[in-house]
Amino acid sequence: MELPPLSVEQLSKLAASNVPPLQLYEILSQYETDACLISAGTGSLETGDGDPQVLSLFYSSFFFAHLLAKQLPEARALTQRMPETLRRQDPSLQNCLTLLRALWQTQHAQVYQILRRLPWPENLQPLVQRYESFFQDDTLIAISTSYEAIRPATAANYLGLDPQAAEQGDPAIIEKFTSCGWTWDAATQLLHPSPITIPPTDKPSSNGIRETMAMLGNRGS
Amino acid sequence: MDTLPDAFPSTQAGSAASYTPGYPTAGPLIGGENPESIPRIKVHDPPKFDLDSYIANYVGRTRFDRLYLIGTSSTVLATEALKLAVAEAKSGKDVVQYEKAVRALAEAAPNEEDASLDTAWVRNVQRQVQMQSERLEQELRGYKNNLIKESIRMGNEDIGNHYYETGDLVAASKAYTRMRDYCTTPNHIASMLFKLINVSIERGDWLNVQSNVHRLRNSQSKPEDQAKNQPKMSAALGLAQMHSGSYLDAANSFLSTESSLSDTFNEVITPNDVAVYGGLCALASMDRVQLQHRVLDNSGFRNFLELEPHIRRAIGFFCNSKFRPCLDILDAYRTDYLLDLHLQPYVSELYALIRTKAIKQYLVPFSRVTLDSMAAIFAPEVVGGEAQPTGVSSPFVQELIRLIKKGVLDARIDLEKGVLVSNQTDLRTEVQNNTLESLRSFNEEAHLRILRASVLHAGLEVCAPEGERRSRMSHPSETRGMGIAERFTRGGLRS
Amino acid sequence: MDIVEGLLTKSAQLREAARLSDEGYDRQIRANVTSLRHVMSRGSLSSNDSLFDHFDPGADSLAYLFLLHAQIHALQEASCETVPAGLLPPGRLWSRMVSYLKAFDPVQVRYAGQEWRQLVELVGQAAQMASKPILAVRLVRDAMLRLDPSCAVFTSTHLLLVQLCLRARAYAYALPVLNKFVCHFPTSTSHATSRSSVVPCATHDSSLSFITEASGLSSNLTYKDYLRYFLYGGMVYSALKKWCKAAHFFGVVISMPATGSISMIMVEAYKKWVLVGLLDKGKLCSHPSMIASNVVKIYQSLAKPYVNLAQTFERGDRKALEAEIDAARDIWCADNNMGLVSQVMNAYSKHTIIGVKKTFAALTVTAIAEQASPAHTSDEATESIIASLIMSGAMEATLVQLPNRNSSTMLRFLATPSFRQLSRESRVQTRLMQERHSLEALVDSLDESNRHMGLSDEFVDSIQKGQAWARMSDVNPGMGEDAGLEIDEDLMGEVS
16 A cells, blocks of 8 residues: 655645544554654755654644554654654653653643643644544543542543532533443532543453363373 | 480570570560660559469469569569569579569668678578589599489489579580480370470570470370470470460461360479460461361360350451450450560560451451441540541551551552452453553564574674674683673763 | 577466466476576576566566576676675665565465575665665565465574564564464475375465475574564564464473584573563563473573562562662673563552452552652542543553542452453453454464374374373363353343
8 A cells, every 4th residue: 555655735634533442553654664764864964854844743743643543652662753852842842742741750730731731733733633632532541540539620631620619519521421321419519520431342242261262272182 | 325306406506505594684585685784664453463473373483583573564563573583582592583583672671681692691502502502513523433323314414403593504515415315214204395395494595495395296205295394384385385486387386275274284384374376376377267176176175265255255256257355355364464574575576466457357347447437446546535536647547557658458448438448459441551561562572582692693692802803603602600790881871 | 689589488388378277287387487597597587677568477487587686697707705795775676675575476485485585685685785674574574474474484584574673663563473373394205195286386275385495485594583572572572562373482492402512592592581470460470381390490500690589579579679670780781681681660559459359349549659659749649640541441450440539549459240241251352353363374384294294292292191181071061161151141141
């Protein structure tokens, strides 16, 4: 399968598309050699980069693809593969590094701030927003199984909502939680999460293990 | 010609070395090793017993040892006991003992008349002892020349007794041991072994006590003599086992001591002591059923327990799961036991064992118990006094944490509801996790084995550098002797 | 141009022959390779780039391969270098090599293994010469998977791939190969299997049938090659924090059979194995059972600081652990293990917090901070550490906040209520399925070994192990995982 050549247009298209995370990751990973050649290529020797714009967009997109595929350690490795000068100068890549640090230290509030407040390039925005809602959903699921009771302010902090408003019992925020099955106890001012589970994609057969054991057993005879 | 079944190799050499005769502050040598390094336990509460009638129960050198221990441990009885100890020593011939008692008294009550050394007495006794030693040795040489076995045996016995009375326990032990070759009847042997046992007990050489008891048991005495000796043997064995920390064995030995012991062993142990030592060791090492069956229902031991009814009551309470009254009784007698020659070093350990066992037994019928109800039983003094009697930093909860971490209690603390929950395994989860884990480790091991087989088959085993060239011949026999020969060139990878 | 004509005819014949029986195809390919080698040796294939236009890298894999070699050879001759500048990316020849490795016919190259392998190695070397190892990573990996999707037979290319990945710091790229079980080594003779044809171009159950020593698909191997592969593979997994896999790879290195001496590679792996065990399990793991006890002693004496570190970790003395890490800093650095060692303190905190559940069924975050955390972390920080442990699945527990901001959050380690059980069980299910697939792959390899080598001692061992398992599941039908799984179906019914 031949991919269209690496270009800002192609990357913008990918960023805006709704390709599933693993597929996005796979497509972008195929561009990494191209990006590597571009960075070594024709550009001025002083900066050492070919086309900073396309490279910045590529590495930023690829970075987000790692995050969407939940590949945090490899995302860190990617930041070490970015062209040195570009990584140090490009604001978008700098933002990626800041984001990585916040994720590494599981600083939820910071993660949202970085995603929302920092200036991300226009054509990366769709990915940034996509990741924000991915991160939010992921965290929501995680809280729903980790907490039996949680103060709205804490929950809001985890999900990047306004903690002050949540603490005052802002109905809009409470409603966000009750809409996914959580219960709100107005007397204690606590939310009681109801675990959100995602059904596994492939239906596991209960015979699987039995067959496996049988297979194991037959080896000896 | 050896008439003695030597069940144990002689252990005298080792223990004699650790014994320092006449060391000024050496107490009665409890434990037998490094007596000077054991800090003296100080007891400030008055005991329940009356000193005079207490000491009247004993005879022989143990009287001094017991008085001296009480005098140096109890702040209440110090003067009284040490004065008695001085008097006790002065009635004998052991100068070192006397000097020790005077020194201790001088420390406790310097103004007492007895607190200064009677040097005239000391010189006099020393001279007498010296003369008698020479006389007895002289006599023994005479007997040896005459080759009369019985005389030699008695001569050695006299020398042993003499040294024993004057406090030279090593020499006494040697003299008694020399009797061995001249014993002609089982009675001689028994009497000699008892002498050795007594000396060993005083020296704190518990291994030697045990080996001599075994020799006694295997000696060819007449059945009626055996029966006569049994109570003393059991008591001595129990004492040795208690000192070795084998409380269950000790309990069993004391429990099997027959009541005919009476006052026959007063130079070491009284029936009251047997009741206390046996009772405490049993409480510390047996469960409720065993206590009921083997202690309370034991008709022989009942005779001893009647002498110390509170021990009987404590065991009864324990059997009925009434742990607080049981612990209360023990607490009430703690002072007494801390002033006991043999019990003192073990009181805290025995009490801790009993307490731990009580906590365990208390939990048996419950799947969950409130910490408050437990604290009411096991830490009543805390419940009144502290703001958070069952908070995480309270001593009682810390004690529970230690017990759980040591694996003594199979339970977990729920600080939210303030309960102790016994561990119920979630079978379903456990089975799933186990299956997963064993499948995973099976896969890993299968991979390792297949890979090893392939390596062997391809002749690619790790080998010394000179053999590095790949040899196509397979090596059917794997020689396992390995050295470190080859150097791995580092940094080949890390640029 | 007649040479080109000849090559074209041969290639056309070959395309035709692909439709023949395996034997016919085999004959045709062999003839083709012989004549190509002949042409090559005469040096009559000129370095005319336009020649490539006549051939398709896929259908004419052999001709294309030899043309590439002819060009490379010419460049090498001219420059007297193994990797001439003309080969480096992003040159024209480089692109040719790239497009060839993306498209080659995996059956045809079985007959020109040496040339194919040399091309792969050149790609690796060229990328490294250009200081861009990343350029070769994906290419080499995909070429390997194209040649042998099972990757079960160890070749020198396996080692090349992990080396490239480590140098490029592109770890996840290696996973499709690393996750496969390497079980075999190329053997000297193509062992005749009882069934069907033995020609390389046939469809084989196992790649062992065509990756032979004679095929040239791997260079000559020594023990260092596979030891390094598993050591480096373990390092790749460590970089990705896949500790369990990393421990297995290091475990492979330390348990390989040795005669006379062990390799320093094994000692190096042992050190990492100890560290990874601490990070994963929080303890000094027990050795794979097949390591001889005298070898274990050698490891322990050569890796003393590591064993000491693990023992201090197990003793649960935070201060001593910190001191020990500090004191031996030079050793960790010299061994290139500082990265792993620097994660030990965090692992210690993590395992201490997880260990709290052995003593407590529920306790406040404040209390856990007193029990397990280093001095003076705020309750909020401790709660957030605990929350992320739970969220990551490292700890099974739940947090309960109280209405009052100032009262400490409660941590509960209670039996999982059934509605929470569901997500846990689907996780277990997924992992069981993964293990099952591994097992299937291993069983296939076992069959292959069986066919190829008869019964060695090692082999009998693994069979006996299998029998023991069979017996176990015979005896214990109710207690097995089956019981668990059946209930599970009910639960699924309830929820959906």
